[in-house]
Amino acid sequence: MKITESVRISWRAITGHKLRSTLTTLGLIIGIGAVIVFMVLGGGFEGDILGDVEEEEEPLVQVTTQTTPEDGFGVQFIQTPIYTQSDVEALETRDRVEYVAPQASLSAVQLSHGDERLLSSGGFGGEFGVDATVPEWFEDEFVDVVEGDVFDGEDEAVVNELLVERFDEPLSVGDELSIRLEDDTETTVEVSGIVDDDTGDLLTPTVYLPIEPHYRTTIETPGGTQERGYSMLVVAGSDFEELDELQDDVETFFESDSDAQHLKDEDHTIQVQTVEDIVEQVTDIIDQFALLLGGIAGISLLVGSIGIANIMIVSVTERTREIGIMKAVGARKRDIVQLFLVESLILGIIGAVFGVLVGLGGGYLGIWFLGWPMAYPVDWVVIAVVVGVVVGVLSGLYPAWRAASVDPIEALRRE
Amino acid sequence: MTRAGSAHELTGETDGSALVSMRDVRRTYFLGEPVHALDGVSLSLPEGSFTAVMGPSGSGKSTLMNMLGCLDTPDAGVVEISGENVMELSGSERARLRGTELGFIFQQFNLLPRLTAAENVTMPMVFHSAVEENRRDRAQQLLERVGLGDRLDHTPPELSGGQRQRVAIARALVNEPSLILADEPTGNLDTDTGAEIMGIFSELHEEGRTILMVTHERHIAEQAEQIIHLVDGEIEEVETLEETGGESA
Numbered sequence: 183m184k185i186t187e188s189v190r191i192s193w194r195a196i197t198g199h200k201l202r203s204t205l206t207t208l209g210l211i212i213g214i215g216a217v218i219v220f221m222v223l224g225g226g227f228e229g230d231i232l233g234d235v236e237e238e239e240e241p242l243v244q245v246t247t248q249t250t251p252e253d254g255f256g257v258q259f260i261q262t263p264i265y266t267q268s269d270v271e272a273l274e275t276r277d278r279v280e281y282v283a284p285q286a287s288l289s290a291v292q293l294s295h296g297d298e299r300l301l302s303s304g305g306f307g308g309e310f311g312v313d314a315t316v317p318e319w320f321e322d323e324f325v326d327v328v329e330g331d332v333f334d335g336e337d338e339a340v341v342n343e344l345l346v347e348r349f350d351e352p353l354s355v356g357d358e359l360s361i362r363l364e365d366d367t368e369t370t371v372e373v374s375g376i377v378d379d380d381t382g383d384l385l386t387p388t389v390y391l392p393i394e395p396h397y398r399t400t401i402e403t404p405g406g407t408q409e410r411g412y413s414m415l416v417v418a419g420s421d422f423e424e425l426d427e428l429q430d431d432v433e434t435f436f437e438s439d440s441d442a443q444h445l446k447d448e449d450h451t452i453q454v455q456t457v458e459d460i461v462e463q464v465t466d467i468i469d470q471f472a473l474l475l476g477g478i479a480g481i482s483l484l485v486g487s488i489g490i491a492n493i494m495i496v497s498v499t500e501r502t503r504e505i506g507i508m509k510a511v512g513a514r515k516r517d518i519v520q521l522f523l524v525e526s527l528i529l530g531i532i533g534a535v536f537g538v539l540v541g542l543g544g545g546y547l548g549i550w551f552l553g554w555p556m557a558y559p560v561d562w563v564v565i566a567v568v569v570g571v572v573v574g575v576l577s578g579l580y581p582a583w584r585a586a587s588v589d590p591i592e593a594l595r596r597e
Numbered sequence: 598m599t600r601a602g603s604a605h606e607l608t609g610e611t612d613g614s615a616l617v618s619m620r621d622v623r624r625t626y627f628l629g630e631p632v633h634a635l636d637g638v639s640l641s642l643p644e645g646s647f648t649a650v651m652g653p654s655g656s657g658k659s660t661l662m663n664m665l666g667c668l669d670t671p672d673a674g675v676v677e678i679s680g681e682n683v684m685e686l687s688g689s690e691r692a693r694l695r696g697t698e699l700g701f702i703f704q705q706f707n708l709l710p711r712l713t714a715a716e717n718v719t720m721p722m723v724f725h726s727a728v729e730e731n732r733r734d735r736a737q738q739l740l741e742r743v744g745l746g747d748r749l750d751h752t753p754p755e756l757s758g759g760q761r762q763r764v765a766i767a768r769a770l771v772n773e774p775s776l777i778l779a780d781e782p783t784g785n786l787d788t789d790t791g792a793e794i795m796g797i798f799s800e801l802h803e804e805g806r807t808i809l810m811v812t813h814e815r816h817i818a819e820q821a822e823q824i825i826h827l828v829d830g831e832i833e834e835v836e837t838l839e840e841t842g843g844e845s846a
């Protein structure tokens with residue numbers, strides 16, 4: 183029997199039972215749709231965070247303290263200041279190191295701009311954060327100065343775009359900001375520049391102040407002295423070609439007798455990462471989440487395939503007599519197998535196509551709602567369609583075999 | 598009468614030689630104790646013959662038809678159709694025989710309910726079609742042949758019993774079979790309708806087709822050339838009728 187012939191006959195059987203066919207493919211549509219939604223959202227999130235990161239070839243590495251959270255997913259950045267002034271100075275004497283830009287958080291409670299006030303709930307995800315750093319920090323590829331300039335004096339500050347939008351009256355260069363710190367001291371600074379954090383919604387609205395004179399937190403060094411301590415560093419070399427060597431060098435420094443090595447918590451690790459490493463890390467984390475959710479959605483694919491198999495088995499039983507008739511008028515076993523396989527294949531393809539449409543549509547809605555860039559997970563669309571086809575064929579195999587083994591005499595005897 | 602001529606060419610045999618033959622065929626079902634549905638049956642049907650099979654319920658008539666229809670294979674004995682030993686054929690070769698050499702007509706019509714009359718008629722062509730001819734034309738031609746030229750697009754539920762059986766007859770003829778097997782074709786029809794169907798059978802016989810037909814009714818069996826009487830899986834008697842029997846309808 184020709185394939186076109188079996189497609190025609192199978193299509194008849196499918197459209198002859200519209201409700202049943204719809205319900206059959208529903209499991210598959212939901213499964214594939216959910217996988218695609220998660221992949222679209224994952225891709226959009228990734229695009230939001232990494233989309234604008236320019237791979238400028240800057241010889242920079244970032245030094246941060248990280249740990250794996252209890253739930254085992256993603257990474258947690260530790261803000262505890264462990265990088266001492268001595269560490270910074272020791273690093274700066276190294277051959278490949280051009281400069282070291284430290285950063286630390288200040289505990290602020292209130293930020294005022296004219297009559298408007300923002301309150302800090304403290305920590306990540308608060309209304310705003312205050313970081314102390316040096317001008318070189320802004321050479322990092324994750325930050326772009328979009329307006330004005332990096333701070334140059336002690337009463338100047340840089341703000342990020344997230345903070346600009348946080349005020350009803352958006353901030354602009356030259357505006358005054360009042361910051362009340364935890365120790366109740368009040369500092370007034372002038373906005374000298376606005377930076378665009380390429381990392382999207384991941385960050386908090388932030389004011390960057392010069393370390394001198396605003397950052398005064400000191401920690402006890404292993405040597406017993408009191409020194410300023412920072413929570414992260416950017417170490418710059420002079421030659422991009424030697425980035426790997428720089429990374430090794432900085433890693434070796436921290437593994438050896440640095441203060442940070444002694445001050446850090448046992449379960450924390452000091453990570454020396456290039457921009458490429460960071461991009462990869464973020465991508466990995468997002469992929470990990472997307473895959474977890476996708477995996478859960480994958481279970482509904484399994485359910486969907488069981489659904490198809492179930493309906494096909496039912497329809498074999500229902501159509502036993504028809505199968506008998508077809509055999510009596512000359513259908514071979516393989517014709518019957520072909521008919522039923524084509525039918526479940528069509529159901530699988532329909533499920534996959536609608537699943538992809540539903541997934542892209544749902545993902546688009548989510549993306550639009552969250553304000554992320556739309557992502558088209560082409561590879562997952564292909565995977566979904568392939569899975570639909572495979573599921574269709576696999577779930578049709580047993581029913582088709584059952585159909586082909588129908589005894590025409592028995593079948594025709596039935597009423 | 599051109600069909601008789603072409604049938605001869607197909608089989609390459611002369612009148613009187615057997616188109617279909619069975620030798621000492623046995624079929625036993627085991628349900629607690631053995632039931633001999635066919636218990637050593639031998640027969641041969643010459644090309645162009647019209648044979649009726651009669652016998653009490655359970656005597657093995659349907660089993661005999663299934664044997665000749667290649668739906669069932671004997672436990673012992675030989676079944677030959679157009680010179681091919683059915684036992685030596687593979688499943689798909691038997692399916693080919695069913696589709697091309699045999700035409701089945703059943704008591705319950707056995708049409709596919711969702712397909713139109715025309716589609717039902719050409720169903721065997723889906724599986725075995727030598728030529729790529731226009732199916733609709735073929736259905737039209739055959740349905741006109743059985744007096745249903747105006748019902749091509751009706752589905753079986755929209756047809757009367759007699760009309761359904763006409764569709765089934767048209768379907769049996771679609772691939773120009775050598776042998777037509779009919780198991781109580783009038784069993785589900787009233788007397789008048791049954792007579793109309795028998796009229797078609799007589800015409801088919803006149804065209805030179807080979808027909809084997811099971812029936813319970815004597816007056817229907819009398820339209821054949823010979824009647825095989827089956828009792829308990831054995832041929833009790835082969836009754837040869839007057840040559841005029843077929844023409845009287």
Ligand SMILES: Nc1ncnc2c1ncn2[C@@H]1O[C@H](COP(=O)(O)OP(=O)(O)OP(=O)(O)O)[C@@H](O)[C@H]1O
Nearest residue numbers: 626628632633634653654655656657658659660661
């Ligand atoms: N699948 C089967 N399993 C067991 N026994 C069977 C089976 N098919 C047929 N038989 C037995 O074989 C015998 C012959 O059956 P068959 O159907 O050939 O009778 P029949 O002459 O066609 O009867 P009827 O006139 O009622 O149609 C019966 O005794 C029946 O019970």
Ligand SMILES: [Mg+2]
Nearest residue numbers: 658659660780
């Ligand atoms: Mg019977």
